Amino acid sequence: MNHKWILLFLIMTSTVFISGCWSQKELNELAIISAMAIDKNAEGKYVKTIQLVNPGNVAGGLQGGGSGQSPTVTVYSATGDSVLEAHFHATSKISRRLYHAHANLIVISEELAKEEGITDILDAFERDPEIRMTSRVVIAHHTKAGDLLKSLTAIDKIPAEKVNGTLQATERARGESMEVTLQDVITTLTSAGKETVISGFSLKGDIQQGKKIENIQQSELDTTLESDGLAIFKEGKLVDWYQGEMSRGVVWILDKIQQTDVIVDSEEQKNSLTYNVVRQNTKVSADTKNRLPVITVNVRAEGDIREVRSQIDLTDPYEILDIEKN
Amino acid sequence: MFSFLKRKKQKNDRKIQELNNQNQTNKTLPNLIEKSLSKNLEVIKQKTGNSSDIVIRQLKICHNSKMKIAILYVKGMVDNQSVNDFVIESIINNQNLSEKLKPQDVLEVLTEDVVAVGGIKVVNDWEKLFTALMSGETITLIDGLSKGICASTQGGQRRSVQESTTNVSIRGSKEAFNESIETNTAMVRRIINNTDLWVESINIGKMTKTEVSIMYINGIAKNEIIEEVRKRLKGISIDGILESGYIEQLIEDQTNTTFPTIHHTERPDSVAGNLLEGKIAIFVNGTPFVLLVPALFIDFFQSVEDYYERFDISTAIRFLRTVIFLISLVGPAIYIAATTFHQEMIPTELAIIIAAQRESVPFPAFIEALIMEITFEILREASIRMPKAMGSTISIVGALVIGQAAIQAGIVSPGMVIVVSLTAIASFATPSYAVAITARLVRFIFMVGAATFGFYGIILVFILLIVHLCSLRSFGVPYMSPLAPFIREEAGDTIFRRPIWAYKKRPRLISGQNRVSQGENQKPQPPGTRVMKNTTNMEKGDQNES
Numbered sequence: 001m002n003h004k005w006i007l008l009f010l011i012m013t014s015t016v017f018i019s020g021c022w023s024q025k026e027l028n029e030l031a032i033i034s035a036m037a038i039d040k041n042a043e044g045k046y047v048k049t050i051q052l053v054n055p056g057n058v059a060g061g062l063q064g065g066g067s068g069q070s071p072t073v074t075v076y077s078a079t080g081d082s083v084l085e086a087h088f089h090a091t092s093k094i095s096r097r098l099y100h101a102h103a104n105l106i107v108i109s110e111e112l113a114k115e116e117g118i119t120d121i122l123d124a125f126e127r128d129p130e131i132r133m134t135s136r137v138v139i140a141h142h143t144k145a146g147d148l149l150k151s152l153t154a155i156d157k158i159p160a161e162k163v164n165g166t167l168q169a170t171e172r173a174r175g176e177s178m179e180v181t182l183q184d185v186i187t188t189l190t191s192a193g194k195e196t197v198i199s200g201f202s203l204k205g206d207i208q209q210g211k212k213i214e215n216i217q218q219s220e221l222d223t224t225l226e227s228d229g230l231a232i233f234k235e236g237k238l239v240d241w242y243q244g245e246m247s248r249g250v251v252w253i254l255d256k257i258q259q260t261d262v263i264v265d266s267e268e269q270k271n272s273l274t275y276n277v278v279r280q281n282t283k284v285s286a287d288t289k290n291r292l293p294v295i296t297v298n299v300r301a302e303g304d305i306r307e308v309r310s311q312i313d314l315t316d317p318y319e320i321l322d323i324e325k326n
Numbered sequence: 327m328f329s330f331l332k333r334k335k336q337k338n339d340r341k342i343q344e345l346n347n348q349n350q351t352n353k354t355l356p357n358l359i360e361k362s363l364s365k366n367l368e369v370i371k372q373k374t375g376n377s378s379d380i381v382i383r384q385l386k387i388c389h390n391s392k393m394k395i396a397i398l399y400v401k402g403m404v405d406n407q408s409v410n411d412f413v414i415e416s417i418i419n420n421q422n423l424s425e426k427l428k429p430q431d432v433l434e435v436l437t438e439d440v441v442a443v444g445g446i447k448v449v450n451d452w453e454k455l456f457t458a459l460m461s462g463e464t465i466t467l468i469d470g471l472s473k474g475i476c477a478s479t480q481g482g483q484r485r486s487v488q489e490s491t492t493n494v495s496i497r498g499s500k501e502a503f504n505e506s507i508e509t510n511t512a513m514v515r516r517i518i519n520n521t522d523l524w525v526e527s528i529n530i531g532k533m534t535k536t537e538v539s540i541m542y543i544n545g546i547a548k549n550e551i552i553e554e555v556r557k558r559l560k561g562i563s564i565d566g567i568l569e570s571g572y573i574e575q576l577i578e579d580q581t582n583t584t585f586p587t588i589h590h591t592e593r594p595d596s597v598a599g600n601l602l603e604g605k606i607a608i609f610v611n612g613t614p615f616v617l618l619v620p621a622l623f624i625d626f627f628q629s630v631e632d633y634y635e636r637f638d639i640s641t642a643i644r645f646l647r648t649v650i651f652l653i654s655l656v657g658p659a660i661y662i663a664a665t666t667f668h669q670e671m672i673p674t675e676l677a678i679i680i681a682a683q684r685e686s687v688p689f690p691a692f693i694e695a696l697i698m699e700i701t702f703e704i705l706r707e708a709s710i711r712m713p714k715a716m717g718s719t720i721s722i723v724g725a726l727v728i729g730q731a732a733i734q735a736g737i738v739s740p741g742m743v744i745v746v747s748l749t750a751i752a753s754f755a756t757p758s759y760a761v762a763i764t765a766r767l768v769r770f771i772f773m774v775g776a777a778t779f780g781f782y783g784i785i786l787v788f789i790l791l792i793v794h795l796c797s798l799r800s801f802g803v804p805y806m807s808p809l810a811p812f813i814r815e816e817a818g819d820t821i822f823r824r825p826i827w828a829y830k831k832r833p834r835l836i837s838g839q840n841r842v843s844q845g846e847n848q849k850p851q852p853p854g855t856r857v858m859k860n861t862t863n864m865e866k867g868d869q870n871e872s
Contacts, residue, residue: 016779016786024780026691027665028684032677055682101670102677130670158678 028055031096034073035105035160037145038083038121040112045079046121048086049146051160052076052094053102058157071213072157075150083124100130105160106137106182107201109145110231110238117236118196119189126186133183136164139231139238141200148203151210151223163225167199170227175257176247177227189236196233197250200241202226253297255282262303264323266310273323274307358451363394363469370398373456380459385417387432391425394469395432403462405481412442413464413477429471436466436475445478457535484509490592492759495631502592507537507611513594514541518601522546528559530573534566537611538573541597546604548838551801555606555619570610570617577619579799584767586760587800589621596630604837620801620836624809624820626758627651632823640823648821650752654765657749658695659772659784661742665691667780683739692777694738698746699770701728706750803835825849 032053039047057072076093080086091098106125108118125131140148149159156162170177177199188196203225209215210223230247232240242250251257257280266272280301287294305314305323313319360366367382374380379401387393395417399409417423420440423432437446443464449455450473459465462480487509490502503510511525522544529535540555558577567573574588575581591597592614597607600618608617618625627647632640665684669677687694705724712720732738749769756762768791775783798805808816816833818824827848831841 024666024777025669026684027669027677027681028687030669030681032669032681034674053678053681055678056685058678058682099669102674104674132670161674 025097025099029096030099031094032099033103034158035107035149035163036100036103037107037109037140037149038112039109039145040116041079043079045081046083046086047077047079047146048083048090049075049077049107049149050090050098051149051158053158071152073149073152073159075146077146083121087124100128101132103131103160104135105163106135107140107145107148107163108137108198109140110142110200112145113139113231113233113238115237118185118233118238119236122182122186122189125182131182133186134181136167137180137182137185137198138163138167138201139198141202141228141231141241143203143207147207147210148201148225150207151203151205151225152213152216153225154216154221159225163201166201166225166227171251171256172258173260174248175251175260176244177230178251178254178256189233196236197254198231198233199227200229200231202228252280252282252299253284255280255284257282261306262301266312266323269310272308272310273305273312275303275323276306277301277303279303357453359449359455359467359472359474361470361472363396363467366467367396369452373452383414385414387417387423387427388425391423393425393427393429393432396467396469397464398459398467399464399479400459400462402482403460404464404479408443408479408481409464413466413479416440416442417466429468432468433471433473433475436468441466441475441477443477443479445476447476448473449476450474457529460535461537480508487513493591493593493596493629493757495593495629495634497631497634499593499595501594503594503614503616505612505614507539507609510594510609510614510616511539511541514597514601514607517594517598518543523601526556530559530562530564531567532563532565534568536567538567539609541601541607541609543601543604545840546602546832546837547606548604548836551620551803551836552606554801555608559608567610569613570608570615573608573610574617579801580797583794583798584764585623585795585798585805586626586758586764587621587798587805589618589625589758590615590760591618592616593630599630599633600625602832602843604832620803621805622800622803622807623795623798623805626761627756627821629757633826637823637825641821644821644823647755647757650755651761651765654749654753654756654762655769656772656776656784656788657752658699658742658745658769659776660781661745662691662695662773663776663780663784666777680739680741683741686736687739688736690777691742692773694742695746695773696770698728698732698738698742699749699773701732702746702750703766807835808833 032055033050034053035051037049037051039049041047052074054070054072054074057070076090078086078090078093080089087098108121112118112121122137126133138148148163151159153159153162156165164179167177167179171179178197180196180198185196185198188194203210203223205221205223207223215221215223229241229243230250231238232242232250248257248260257277260277262275262277263271264273264275280299280303282300283298285296285298287296308314312323360369363384370380370382381397381399381401383397385395385397387395397409397414397417417436417440420435422435422439427435433448437448445463447458449458455465455474455476458476462478462482463476464479466475466477468475484506485504487501487504489500493502501513503513515523520543523541524544525539525541527537527539530538538559540552540559542552555577559573562573562576564572564576570590574586574590578587580587589600591600597616597618601607605618605620608619610617627644632644635643664671665680672680684691689697705720705728709717709720709724729743733740733743753762753766756765772784772787775787777783779786796804796806796810804811807813809820813834815831818828827844827850829843832843834841
C-alpha cells in the first residue's frame with residue numbers, strides 16, 4: 001500500500017517536470033512587437049526594424065489619457081550579419097523581453113527581395129516558435145522596409161494594424177491586393193509549380209514628417225501608407241510588379257476575388273455601365289493544342305449593375321443579354 | 327512550580343469528587359415511580375433542581391375527596407390552551423370522578439374519559455416520565471398509584487411556516503420547513519399521501535436528546551441504504567445535536583474532502599421529489615434543514631424548479647449552471663494563466679489593453695488576483711455577520727474600495743476586478759450554497775496551479791479534481807454517478823433535463839427493486855383539432871384519459 005502511494009506520488013510529480021518548456025512572464029514586462037521589417041544597408045548587413053506597441057498610449061483613457069500626446073508605437077533598428085544577429089543586437093536597446101507572438105506583419109524590402117530573394121530570410125522567421133505563421137508578409141514598394149514601420153497612422157492606432165486592415169479591405173473590395181501569410185509564402189516557395197505573389201505597400205509623403213505625432217493631428221495626413229500592387233516572384237526572387245488591372249487579373253486567376261467592379265463599354269459609349277461582381281468562380285485548365293500550351297481561364301461571375309450612364313432599357317431581357325455578351 | 331501543579335491536581339481531584347457525589351445522588355433515585363404523591367413530587371423537585379419553569383399544580387379529584395392528583399408541565403413547552411381546557415378544566419368539572427374511586431379506577435377514568443387530548447400514555451418509570459415532561463407533555467400523577475399519565479400537549483411558540491430563504495424558486499410551493507420536526511414531517515406527508523411513507527424516530531445526543539427522524543418510501547428506497555443510515559445514526563454518541571450539520575458531519579462517508587456528500591434542503595417539495603427517487607430524508611428537530619442521502623454531485627446543481635419548468639428551458643438553465651460552476655472554479659485561474667503564460671492566446675487588441683491596464687500594477691497577476699479574492703471574501707463574510715442595519719455601509723465601502731479606489735491607486739487592474747466580480751457572482755448563482763463554498767476553496771488551488779504552470783497547471787489540478795470526485799461515495803453510491811460510472815438511461819437527468827414523460831425509471835443505484843416510476847405512453851398525444859369535434863374519436867385518441 002505504501003509503495004503504491006510513493007509510486008503514484010512520483011508519477012504525479014514527474015508529470016509536472018517533464019512537461020517541456022514553459023515560462024512565466026507578466027504581460028506588462030513584455031515588449032509587444034506589432035511588426036518587423038528586414039532591410040539591407042550599404043555595407044551589406046541586415047537591418048532589422050521592429051515596431052513596439054506602447055500599450056498605455058493605445059488603450060488610452062484609463063491611465064490618465066496619455067493617447068494623442070505620445071506615439072502609439074516605438075521603432076527600433078539594429079544591424080547584423082544575419083537576421084537573428086540583428087534581432088539580438090536590438091535587445092540591447094530595449095528594456096523588456098521582446099515578444100513576437102502578436103507580430104502581425106513582416107515587411108521585406110524590395111531590394112533585398114530582388115537581389116537576394118526571400119527564401120533565406122524567412123527561414124529565421126519560420127524557425128522561431130513565437131512568430132505566428134499567420135502573420136502577413138508585404139514587400140515595401142519604392143521605400144525602405146523600415147520606413148514603412150516608422151510612419152504613424154490615423155484611424156488604426158498601430159501602423160501594423162493599418163497595413164493589415166488595408167490589405168484586407170482592398171482584397172475584399174477591389175481584389176487588387178492579397179493578404180498573404182507567412183504560411184502561404186513558405187508553402188508557395190517550397191512547392192514546385194507554384195510561384196509566390198506578395199502584396200506591395202508604399203509610403204506616400206515624407207518619412208521624417210510621418211514619424212511625428214503632428215502627422216496624425218490633421219485631417220489630411222501628409223504621409224500615408226498605401227497598398228500598392230503585387231510583387232511577383234520567381235524562385236524566391238522578386239521579378240516584377242503588377243499594378244492596377246494587372247494585379248486584379250492575378251488575383252482573379254488565383255480565384256481570390258471576393259468583390260470587384262467591372263466597367264463595361266456599350267456600342268455607343270465608353271464606360272457606360274459599372275458592374276459589381278459579388279460572387280465569382282474561376283477555373284484554370286491547361287491543355288496542349290498543336291504542341292502549344294493553351295491555358296483556359298473560365299470565370300463565372302454574378303453581380304449587380306450599379307451604375308448606368310447610357311440609355312439602356314434594363315427591363316428588356318435582350319438588352320441584359322447584350323450587356324452580358326459585352 | 328511544583329506546588330502550583332499540586333494545587334491544580336488537588337482542584338481536579340475535588341472536581342472529580344463532586345462529580346462522583348452528583349452521580350451518587352443520581353444513583354440513589356429510584357427507578358420506578360412510587361405510590362406516595364408527595365414523595366414523587368419531592369423526587370421530581372430534586373431531580374430538576376427545583377427549576378422554576380416546571381409547573382406543579384395539585385388538585386383534588388372532586389370537591390369532597392381527599393385523594394389528590396398533581397399536574398406537571400414545563401412552562402412554554404406546552405400549549406396553554408389544551409392544558410387548561412382539556413386537562414385541568416375537564417378534571418375539575420368531570421362528574422364521573424367521585425371520592426369512592428380507587429386510585430386505579432381514577433387512572434382509568436382519567437385516561438378513558440376525562441383527559442381530552444390525542445396522545446395519552448401511562449408510564450411507570452422515572453426516565454420515561456422525565457423525557458415526556460421535558461418534551462412538552464403534561465404529566466398527571468395520582469396519589470396512591472405508582473404510575474403517571476402523559477398527555478401530549480406539546481405546543482408553545484415556534485416560528486411559523488415561512489418562505490424559504492436559501493432555496494428560492496419562482497414557481498412551485500412557497501413554504502419552507504421550520505424548526506419543528508412535527509411540522510416538517512407533516513409538510514412532506516401532505517405532499518406524499520401514502521401509507522408507504524414511513525418515518526422512524528430516535529433521540530440522539532446524551533444531553534440534548536434531540537429527536538431525529540428518518541423518512542423514506544417503503545418499497546422505493548433501497549433497504550441496504552436504509553439499514554446503513556440507521557446503523558450510522560445509532561452509532562452517534564455525542565453531547566448535543568444542535569443542527570443537522572452535526573449529523574451530516576458524523577455520518578458522511580468521506581471526511582477528507584471539501585465536497586459535500588450529503589445534500590440538505592429547506593423545501594418540502596424538494597424532499598418529496600428526492601424521496602420518490604428512493605432517497606432517504608433525515609429530519610432533525612430544531613432546524614429547518616433536512617438532510618437527503620445518498621447525495622450525488624449533480625444533485626447540487628439541480629433545483630426543484632427545473633422539473634416545474636418545461637424541459638427545453640430547464641436544460642438551457644442547467645447548461646448555464648455548468649458554465650457558472652466552471653467560471654466560479656477556474657475564472658481567475660484562466661485569467662492568470664492567459665496573462666502570465668499564454669499571452670499569444672489573447673487577441674492582440676485585448677492583450678494590448680490588458681498590458682496597458684497592468685502597466686502601473688506593481689504585483690504579478692497571481693498576487694493581484696489573490697488580493698482581490700481575499701478582499702472579496704472579507705466583504706462577503708462581513709456582509710453576512712454584520713447587523714442588518716449596517717449592510718448598506720458595507721456595500722458602499724466595498725464598492726468604493728474595491729471598485730474605484732483600488733484601481734485608481736494602481737494596486738489592481740480593472741480587468742482583474744471584472745474577472746473577480748464575475749467569479750463572485752457566478753459562485754452565488756450555483757443553486758447549492760454547500761457546493762458554492764467548495765468551489766470557492768478549490769478556486770485557490772486552481773489559481774496556484776495557473777500561477778506555476780499556466781494552462782498546463784489548470785489541467786493538472788482539474789485531473790486531480792476529477793479523480794478525487796470519482797473516488798467519493800455517498801452511502802455507497804458513487805458520487806459522480808450517473809456520469810461516472812456512466813448510466814445511459816439516467817444521464818438524461820444530469821446537465822440535461824429530459825421531458826417528464828421520458829422518466830420511465832427511478833435511478834438504478836439509489837432506488838431498490840421497484841424502479842418503474844410511470845406508465846407507458848406518457849407523452850401527450852392530443853388528437854388533431856378536426857378529430858376533437860368528434861367525441862367518439864377523441865376517447866380513442868387521448869390515451870392519457872382512458
